[in-house]
Amino acid sequence: MTNNDVSQGGFAEAGADLELVGISKRFPGFTAIEELDLTIPAGSFFALLGPSGCGKTTTLRLIAGLEEPTTGRILIGGRDVTATKAYQRPVNTVFQSYALFPNMTIMENVAFGLKRRGIKNADSLAHEALQLVELDHLAGRKPKQLSGGQQQRVALARAVVNRPALLLLDEPLGALDLKLRRQMQVELKDIQSEVGLTFLHVTHDQEEAMTMADTVAVMNKGRIEQMGAPQDLYELPQTAFVAKFLGQSNLFTGDVVTTAKSSIVVDAHGTRIEVPTDRAQRHNGRITVGVRPEKVTLHDSAPKADSSRNVIGPGRITDVSFSGVSTQYEVTVPHHGAISVFAQNTSISSLHHDGDQVWLSWSVGHTFGLADEAEGEPVSRFHADLDTSMIAVQSRKDLEAELEEA
Amino acid sequence: MAFTAFSGTAQAAEPAVRKRSPIALLLLLPGMFYLILFFVTPFFSLIITSLQEPDPLRFGEFNNAFNWQNYVIVIETYWEQGLRSIGFAALATLFALLIGYPLAYFIAITLRPFPLLQALGLVLVIAPFFISFLLRTLAWKQIFATEGPVAGILSSVGILEPGTAITGTAFSVVFGLTYNFIPFMVLPIYSILATFDLRLIEAGNDLYGSPATTFRTVTLPLSAVGVISGTLLTFIPAVGDYINASRDFLGSADTTMIGNVIEANFLVLSNFPAAAALSLLLMAFILVLVGFYVKRSGTEDLL
Known part of the structure; x- marks a missing residue:
């Protein structure tokens, strides 16, 4: 039978591969996921990152x-x-809403999955899991008597105790405040490496995804835009969506004017921006290039010509926000709009002020070229059928489905 | 280590919002007045009546006394009808639960994605109330009549001897009770299941609980409050019911329940002390039973 290894009591020895082949999910009126192929190797910590409504939670529910x-x-x-x-x-899933059973004690909640599989020492295993999340002293309480953070940890223990081949985490840290979140992130990562399970973590928090996961897949509109190690994704985004969703980016669009062996040059409103060929997804026509704000340096006067740096300017600082370790500047450059710059606060004298005229420069090697264009609204993959005839057809379908159900 | 920061309980004491206010007492006055006039007064009048003794001179008149033997006499005379009432009411409650729970579940959970059908389902449950209780029970008398459709079909397929009555049997009385009290069973269960968090079922399934196991371990315990109030709302009026078991409706002399006895003593036999004693005994029985039941079920907040 298909469920032998689950119901007959065995624990997963190690995490298992997860493979999605050509998955689509259509709901009446819209498509949540379109032709998704995804392989998650055993034992990895995989994050599915995307804005709400991108299909990531649906993917998780399909897997569960x-x-x-x-x-x-x-x-x-x-x-x-x-x-x-x-x-x-x-x-097993750690639900976003915890979904703890209110009629059972913490202990009974954690032992639930073990008991369903007829595992003999369910109680002692449940105590161990509760010790792992440091809540064993509350084993006799009801979920209602616990704080949100404690409930979240119980939900985690309830899933982990089963040693599933694959653990699904649906925004499991969403309800925690920043400090607790950081602690839980570390703890989750520890549990994962200790137990060696495969974790699939769904989140919209890019920082959480990057700090915790070995591999991050950025999902948008039911499709994976880019997948890779967090630093690869950050340093070399391939699409405008990834460049903007994962951290911040300054993007410039222009035509390729020079194509050399090692680099290409884009003319963006008269500014020449050079991109290494291997960091650009496309090498001709109109392309979008970009750079991360912390890679950009501010200059009080026009910097000396240097073939290894791209220079833009002059522009004027329109916003300065000081955040302790760094200062974020917004520089408005004619034709290029607002450009963000993060500067480390290494010396007090380097502070620039609102209204200052500045030039911007960054190393050619930090520039990336995107596969799509940033300008204008990105073309929606799924056309929303909002004309009245479609709505009429849909409401008719809903009604028919409803009648059929009855 | 990482968890020490939130291992302390985060139970903040609820601020005391209750304040004594003369307005609250003022608002309670009409209700108190109503209860004193229409409940406490008749209750004491009933106690006094139950202890009266017959006037030795005038027939049908009673004098105040402390004639506690009335209670012994009614128990001796009517214990059979009393036990029958409890049995019939228990059966009706059981059948109402067996029919009502799935119905409430269907309306509250299966139909939840379809608000229109859900509303329709609720209306259908409540719709019988638009027609008088008496008329509906009379209608069942017609349906179950010896010449009626049910008897006709049953006798034509040989299940029933031709000419056998369905009305006047224990079956028809329990049927009538069940039918009449199903909405009282469905509505409390529905109101609990309507707010039931379906994600708990998903969590149960995710944790290797089959749909049946998840129902038994999660859904049913969490809807127990509805089941308890539904069974009480069905059982209490069913025990004292005197319409279904009446020979004018679905009953006969063989199916007389305690309600019929009380009615007969009050209105036909004019034996007011016996009727009053029976009423009080019924009341006491229900009170004890309900108290015990609710205590066992651990839901004092119903009382």
Whole structure:
């Protein structure tokens, strides 16, 4: 049977590979996920990062078995689980809403999954899991008597105690304040490396994804835009969405005017910006290039010509915000709009002031070239059918579905 | 180590919002007045009546006394009807629960994505109330009549001897009670299930609980309050019901319940002390039973 290894009591020895093959999920009226292929290697900490509504939670629910994909297959450890029910899958979820059972004590909550699988020493394992999240002393309480952060840790213990091949985390730290979040991030990472499970972490917090995950996939509009190690994604974003969603970026669009062996030059409103060829996704026509704000240096006067640096200016500082370790400047340059610059506060004298005229420069090697254009609204992948006839058709379908259900 | 920062309980004491205010007492006055006039007064009048003795000279008149033997006499005379009432009411409550819970679950949870159908389902549950209780019970008498459709079909397929009555049997009385009290079972259960967090079912399934196990361990315990109030709302009026078991409706002399006895003693036999004693005994029985039941179920907040 398909659920043997789950219901017959065995713990996962190690994490399992997760493979999504051609997954699509359509809901009446919109498509949440379109043709998603994704492989998560066993034992990795994988983050699915995206704005709300990008399909990341739907992906998680599909893997957990709480939704059925419209098309495609889901494989866990090489076994096709597409047709199995949620309770038959070797997967556990830490729900965003915790979803602790209010009628049970903390102990009973944590032991729930073990008892369903008929594991003998369920209670002692549950105590161990509670010790891991340092809540064993509250084992006899009801969830209602715990704070939000404590409930979150119980939800984590309740999932981890089952040693699932794959642990799904749905924005599990969303309800915590910053300090607790940092602590939990460290703790989660420790648990993951200690236990060696495969973690799939869904979040919209790019900082959380980058600090915790080995691999980050940035998802947008039901599709993975880019996937890779956090630093690769940050240093070399391939699309305008990734460049803007993961950290901040200054983007410039222009035509390629010179193509050399090692680099290409873009003419953006009369400013020449050079990009190393291997850091650009496209090498001809109209392309968008960019640079991260912390890579940009401010100058009081026009810097000397230097072939290894791109220079823009002069511009005027329109906003200065001091944040302790660094200062964020906003510089308005004619034709280029506002450009952000993060400067380390290494010396007091380097402070610039609002209204100062400045030049900007950065190393050519820090420039990246994108595969798509940043200008204008990105073309939506799924057209929202909002004309009245479509709405009429949809409401008719809803009604029919409702009647059929009855 | 990482958790020490939030291992302390974060239970803030609730601020005392209750304040004594003369306005609150003022607002309570009409209710208190109503209760004293229409509940406390008749209650004491009932106690006094239950202890009266017959006037030795005038037939049908009673004098105040402390004739506690009235209670012994009614128990001796009517214990059979009393036990029958409890049995019928318990059966009706059980059947109402077996029918009502799935119905409430269907309306509250299965139909939750379809608000229109959900509202329709609720209306259908409540709709019988738009027609008088008596009329509906009379209608069932017609349906179950010896010449009626149910008897006709059953006898034509040989389940029932032709000419056998369905009305006047224990079946028809329990059926009538069940039918009449189903909404009282459905509505409290519905109101609990309507706010039930479906994510808990998902969590149960995610933690290897099959749908049946998840229902038994999560959904049912969390809807117990609805089941308890539903069973009380069904059982209490069913025990004292005198319409369904009446020979004018679905009952006969063999199905007489305690309500019919009280009615007969008050209105036909004019034996007011016996009727009053029976009423008080019924009241005491229900009070004890409910107290015990609620205590066992651990939901004192119902009382």
